[in-house]
Amino acid sequence: MAFVARAKLLDGDDISRILKRVAHEILEKNRGASDIALVGIRTRGVFLARRIAKLIGEIEGREPDVGVLDVSMYRDDVVARKASPVGVTRIDFDINDRVIVLVDDVLYTGRTTRAAMDALIDLGRPRKIQLAVLVDRGHRELPIRADYVGKNIPTSGRERVKVSLEETDNVDMVEIGEEK
């Protein structure tokens, strides 16, 4: 099975603009950055979280903390674990009483988000958990909603949304296609 792209939905410039907007929305909603920490869900969520943190830093003069969360131990739908090891969770700051913005690339069934919330709560007691995603493609299986959405992309269940980032794929773009 390989991914066959049908259309490019976002290019690098689109993604930059979206992340800037999300950074502003986070600041607006939380009235500044003082209590905020970003936690990226491995793998691409981490890079998105770092970019947003940098953008917030440019606006506010101080970058919020960024943590890394691996949710594989919390998933209830694990399939392909043989290929890769369980990743490391690294959150070097106290999450108690903080506003944690979870960052992920695609919001789909909501199961990753649920796992991420479970994982986060095992690490402490945040005051609030918010969710920022680059793409929301619908088809939720759990009552979960993102606070910050880069772009809503209506899809069918058969389709796949592929997010590429400079840090992992050498290019920034979002495509839609199918596994064939």
Next chain:
Amino acid sequence: MSTPDPLKTGVSKTLKFDPLMHSGTRRHLLSINDLSSEDIIRLLDSARSFAEVSKRPVKKVPALRGKTIVNMFIEPSTRTRMSFELAAKRLSADVVTFTAGASSISKGESLKDTAKTIVAMGVDAVVIRHSSAGAPRLLTQWVDCSVINAGDGMHEHPTQALLDLYTMRERLGKLEGLKVAIVGDIDHSRVARSNILALNKVGASVLLVAPRSLLPAGIEEMGVEITGSIDEALQWCDVLYLLRIQLERVSESRFPSLREYTLQYGLTQTRWSRLKRKPLVMHPGPMNRGVEIASVVADEVEPVITGQVAAGVAVRMAVLYELLGGPTGVGGSD
């Protein structure tokens, strides 16, 4: 047809070691030979993540929620049993432990009947410690769940080797090219066997340090060097792995006395203080202070050895997770 060809016949179907032995959908860890070097590195990588769990205030993740694991210890062991038990519990699995004293095995019940009982109870994995080499493999014939070898006779102790490799890797930053000297009663040591196999797979070199009377036949063919001199080994090695020496070997004429053993093969204070470049000293525990290691040296290297114990839980979590992880429904890819 001519000669019964070993590769085409029933007996030797299993001659070939399957990487991470698959028997139908069930996977087992019976020997380090069940693992490829990639498998080993992946398990060690995962173990690093699981080590982090043990440092949290809530030392528990739901990865194996709803799974049942039986710890079947037909040979007494406190450390390994506790380690597996904690590993399972930190992954939210349900664990039942029975030991030789408490179980009916010692009353003459056969392993087969015990196995059938376990099957009837519907468990997902059996962790077995047994004084007979090959018992875990025998068990796989009778149970429909994963079997994990927690030490069988003088055969193997694969999770101990994995936690040892984990410790070496975390402390020294690499495994490939590492020079590891294993000192002591190699003949009776399943820990030594598993470590030799595992270290060879990841590209480390192994030097065995012991009198010939404590070395098993044909050990050279396992890809190791041999020396009778611990001083030579100390000059060479990055890791000095000491094995526990047992008094009963004296009555078996394996060496003359504990005193002589200490003199010839002990990590004495004199030997230790003489060293300019000190190797990482490891021990599977419990240490015989004053025999294979001087008490003063033991105190100095204590953190590494207790670190091995902590690593044990993480590595066993990784193994359980890999063999038993999650339901297999196709989930969303978000």
Next chain:
Amino acid sequence: MRGNSQKILIKKGRVYSPGAGISSEIDVLIHEGIIKRIDRGIQPTGAKILDAEGCIVSPGFIDMHVHLREPGMEYKEDVGSGSRAAVSGGFTVVCCMPNTDPPIDNASVAEYVFDRGVDEGLCMVLPHGAITQGRGGKALAPMGEMGSCRAMVRGFSDDGSTVTDSEIMRRAMEYARTMDSLIISHCEDVSLTAGGQMNEGFYSTLLGLRGIPREAEEIGVFRDICLSEKTNAELHIAHVSTAETIMLLRDAKRRNSRVTCEVTPHHFTLDDSYLVTYDTNLKVNPPLRSRADVEAVLEGLADGTVDVIATDHAPHALHEKETEFDRAEFGMVGLETCLALVISVLVENGVLSLEGALEKMTLAPSRIMRLERFGYSPLIEEGAPANITVFNPDFEWVVDPQMFKSRSKNSPFAGWKVKGKVIHTIFSGRVVLENMEVKAKLE
């Protein structure tokens, strides 16, 4: 031996008789227990016809080394089930070891076992006697009494154990020489084998099983050759398994020592690498050795150092094998796979000619056991008593221990595709195996 009035015609087989080689297609007529005529195109007037087309008609096989477990361990095997296994494997004579309970260490037990064989009537069952009382290795058993009883015991062995005390072995040989008896030695220096589970070497180390060093056997073999040369007693070395043992025997034979030996099919077929499965059916004593030892054993067979092929048929119940390796009993069954392994391993690979292999299963053991004392002949010739095995050397089959007539199924060859199968067996002029089916005794 009882005669039999039945007339049997073996049609179109190729006859092998030691010394005479293998003939072209020919018929063999048997009447009143005797081979009456060997000729082409014999008319079957009133005779039971056994089709032997494509088959070899051989003298019945003789196994010098089996364990029939009776008396005392009938749950593993008894003389009846052992006899059925024997004739299925083409054997008309089996010599059973005395490690029974009670052991065969006196005339009454020897006669009991011998008579049980006669009662079953499928093949000759000749008990070996123990060298020492109770197989205890301390005091000599009454060899003279056993030798002169109905069973006419000639072979004496403490098989399963060794006679540890060299002085006792020396005296046993001296006494045996006087009684014209044969000492069959299970050679093992037990101080070297204590707790041993398999051959000592790379594989025992890999598997973590306590090793049994070759030297344990070789020390015993050397001691017994020395004692045999000192006492001039006849010595037969049981189940030879190592390269060094073969060398010791080759040298002894060069010196014309009165020593003979046997190897088992499993020792010439299997090496210790098979043990990686921990299959307890591979646990035997002496253990399966290294590939180099197997090669040396094959050489010994080829150059005549090895006189006899014997199975060391050692039945054990399922629960004695279906257990942890170090708790399992030693031994495997062998009567019903012997011919197939001889053909598939020795003949097919050119180690021995078919005649050469058969000689080690007929003439040689008959000579060593002096079977002429029983009126037995290992030859197929007119006038000889009819003890005949008809087998198809090209018949391919897959070993399935559940089909064995032996009470025990402990064979590691399950699933092996092999060649060579016994079709008919005639014992004392009676068909005891016909088309691979054992025929019950005529009442």
